[in-house]
Amino acid sequence: MAGRGKSAGRPQRVTLHDLADHAGVSRATVSLVLRKSPLVAAKTREAVLESVRALGYVYNRGAANLRTQRSHTIGVSINEITNPYFTELTAAIQRAFLKHGRVVFIANSEEDPARQDDFIATMREYNADGLAICPSRGTSRETLRRLKKQGVACVLVSRDIGGSGLDYAGHANEAGMCEATEHLIGLGHRRIAMLGGNDLVSTGRERRGGYRKALGLHGIAIDEALVVEGEATRSFGAATVRRLLALKDPPTAAVCFNDVIAFGVMLGLRQVGREPGRDFAVIGYDDLAEAELWVPGLSTVRNDTRMLGETAAQLLLDRIENPDAPVRRVVLQPKFVIRESSGGQR
Amino acid sequence: MAGRGKSAGRPQRVTLHDLADHAGVSRATVSLVLRKSPLVAAKTREAVLESVRALGYVYNRGAANLRTQRSHTIGVSINEITNPYFTELTAAIQRAFLKHGRVVFIANSEEDPARQDDFIATMREYNADGLAICPSRGTSRETLRRLKKQGVACVLVSRDIGGSGLDYAGHANEAGMCEATEHLIGLGHRRIAMLGGNDLVSTGRERRGGYRKALGLHGIAIDEALVVEGEATRSFGAATVRRLLALKDPPTAAVCFNDVIAFGVMLGLRQVGREPGRDFAVIGYDDLAEAELWVPGLSTVRNDTRMLGETAAQLLLDRIENPDAPVRRVVLQPKFVIRESSGGQR
DNA sequence: CTTATAATTTAGATCGTTCTAAATTTTGGT
DNA sequence: ACCAAAATTTAGAACGATCTAAATTATAAG
Incomplete structure (x- = not known):
């Protein structure tokens, strides 16, 4: 029966x-x-x-979606989910969309544009209402322009791709890094290294730009040997600071592309018997929960991750609602947090 | 046209x-x-x-799924994605399914059984082929039995729920923690604390059980004041070790439920001027990438996360293939890694 | 040139929902 | 009791794919 x-x-x-x-x-x-x-x-x-x-x-939601041509589904592509900043951001984005009754599909592209493209294609095949993308390194402008042209609702989060023509939500990286660097200059440092990031990603360009800008503002020449590109890992931070300390005119301080690298720098200093905050000043970027707990506490630039997630969600939902509205860019101001790792007056 | x-x-x-x-x-x-x-x-x-x-x-994959009654989609529910162990595990599970041509839906339940249930319901509505679940704390056996009875292919990962009747892939936690504790006993420690975990989650029960077993094997009475339940966070580790050191008969060593807590313990020791590995022995659990970089390096029990992800994926795919096969449980052996944080002979 | 067989192609039903437009029932005022 | 208006219910056609079973076309053997 x-x-x-x-x-x-x-x-x-x-x-x-x-x-x-x-x-x-x-x-x-x-x-x-x-x-x-x-x-x-x-x-x-x-x-x-x-x-x-x-x-x-x-x-059967699939059957309903077929009929209504709407899926209430959002695809979220994250460039590297094992990086704690992006883990937090992902959680924030998910929470924000959930609050608006959307189902969220998360994928980790692991900085591989091909995997990112696969995911985007899959999401389109599932008729996702929209996409939130933290573009992986090397994402081409053309890929994104094509998405826009094909009428896919899309928002870029955290990392910008110039000329994509998409909505964007991010942080004011140049200003944040400039302030951090000026803080070190104010403490008397002149040989300041910049560790991590690269010019292939907007956050890298902006933060490295902020560093250069600060030095320029105070008439300090840039020594390219102290500007080191690199992965956002602890081991990069540790290895690099050890190498820089071995130079004949070593730096006395470092600003880092993010907190993870800064933690690595502090570990690396200890590995060679130097005490961060006393023998060498360190500043990070992101203010992960861990930053406050370290001894010494890590001076860093705080990004409001939850706010970024909500902003991105709102931009995307608005875009879905109104596909032809003008493009919007929201840039959140960071907050510089001084703790002990940047040291006192020297 | x-x-x-x-x-x-x-x-x-x-x-x-x-x-x-x-x-x-x-x-x-x-x-x-x-x-x-x-x-x-x-x-x-x-x-x-x-x-x-x-x-x-x-x-249009949705239309195809409707017709074929198969979605090639897997739902993965993670109890807390901001915990780096689970971040790594999630990435491993995703990779494993991707390799088998499945699309993976990830959700972060944040230890909330209600959110987990929501996600499971949603995945069923989307006609997912199967579910991989790291059950959030408090997940009831009945919920899972009902899933099984309703013919949903399901595998539990990392955390077991007794009597669920589902396939399970996990690590041998009792053995791992027992070995770690015995190592400390061998070094002469008698006052050993056990930090983190709780009896609401199988991994907690098993690891805490391993600790108790080791003490029992060597005729050491268990001081319940040294066995502290707690969150898997750095701040819990830091605060707790500071508190225990203030006891009149303080511990000389601690085994931790996981590496994150152990990092917290090392930070907490520094906050009160003690040096981990020299003044106090610390052992973690998981062997996160970071463990090796610390100064001192963290002694810990290594879980092969990638292997666990692959095992879970295989169990689930087999289950989807053959719904009536007998239930399987795969338990992977961990490896104890000795570094400096556990100290030498005292 | 048949004819049997193999290789391609296809019409039409179907999956489980929602939508449209119309049919039916209920309600309330006289 | 009657009728208009409001409230409720419904038949049947979508949505965009796949499947079944059969039709068509090409190939080879006699």
Whole structure:
């Protein structure tokens, strides 16, 4: 009596049709009940809901999406989820969309544009309403312009790709790094290294630009030997600071592309018997939860990750709502946090 | 000429129908081409693929799933993605499924069984082929049994829920923690604290059990004041070790539920002027990338995360293939790694 | 040139929902 | 009791793919 299909084999999925039969109404009415339409009479609604319970019905969202041409699904592509900054950002983005009743699909592109492209293609095949992208290194402007041209709602988060023509939510990286660097200059440092980041990614360009700008403002010549590109890992920070300390005119301080590198620098200093904050000044970027706990506490530039997630979500939802609105760019101001790792007056 | 529908409004999606018209064949043939069927003649295939390019066709996976009753989609529910162990595990699981051509849906339940249930419900609504679950704290056995009874393919990863009747892939936590604790005992420690974990989660029960077992094996009485439940955070580790050191008979060593807590312990020791590895022995659990870099290097129990991800994926894929096979449990052996934080002979 | 066989192609039903437009029932005023 | 208006319910056609079973075309053997 239950399950229409063949009596042999797998249990058939319970459908609207089954519910309709069971409750003695039409498919259309059942559909209205499930969508909480006010059109249907209270008594009918009760009967249908009772059938739902009785048959153990599971709504088929895929079928509904096919019909409505809307999926309420958002794809989120993250360049490197094992980086704690992006882990926090991902959680923030997810929370923000969840609050707006969207289902979120997360993928980790691991800095590989091909994987990112695959994911974007898959999400389009699933008819996602929109995409939030932290573009992996090397993402081409053309890829993104094509998305825009094809009418895919899209927002770039954290990292910008110039000329993509997409909405963007990010932080004011140049200003943040400039302030951090000027702080060190104010403490008397002249040989300041800049560790991590690169010019292939906007955040790298901007933070490295902020560093250069600060030195320029105070008439300090830039020694390219102290500007080191690198991965956002602790081991890069540790190895690099050890190498720089071995130079004949070593730096006395370092600003880092992010906190993870700064933690590495502090570990590296200890490995060679130097104490961060006393023998060498260190500044990070992001203000991860861990920064405050270190001994010495890490001076760093705080990005409001949760706010960025919410901003990105709002931009994307607006874009979905109104595909032809003018492009928007929101840049959040960071906050420089002074702790002990940058040392006192020297 | 392009796009069948109304000439006004949004661009219509290109469908198999459009491709068929454009290429002068039937819908069925186009479908065969897209699915790389060998049945179709080379010349026809070329023509269709040319139409795909010409019209900018995007495959509609939702429609296909509706028809085939298979989604090639896997839902992965993670209890806390900001914990780096789970971040790594998530990445490993994703990679493993990707290798098998599955699309992976990731959600962060943040230790909230309600969010986990929501996600599971959503995945069922999307007709996911299977679920990989790192159950959040407080997940009930009944929830999981119901899933099994309803024929949902499911594998538990890392954390076990007794009596769920589901496949499980995890690590031998008791053995790992027992070995670590015995190492400290061998070095002469008698007052050994156990920090973090709790009995609400299998990994906590097992690791704490391993600690108790080791003490028992060597006739050391357990001082419950030294066994502290807690969150897997650095701040818990730091605060707790400071508190324990203030006891009148303080511990001389600590084994930690995981590396993150152990890092916190090392930071906490420094905050009160003690040097980990020299003044106090510390052992972690997980062997995160960071463990090796610390000064002193963190002694810890290594879990092979990538292997766990692959194992879980294989169990789930087998289960999907063969729903009625007997339940399997795979437990991977960890490896104890000795570095400097556990100190030498005292 | 048949004819049997193999290789291709296809019409039409189907998956489980929602939508449109119309049919039916209920309600309330006279 | 009647009728208009409001409230509720519904049949049947979508959505965009795949499947089944059969039709068509090409190839080879006699």
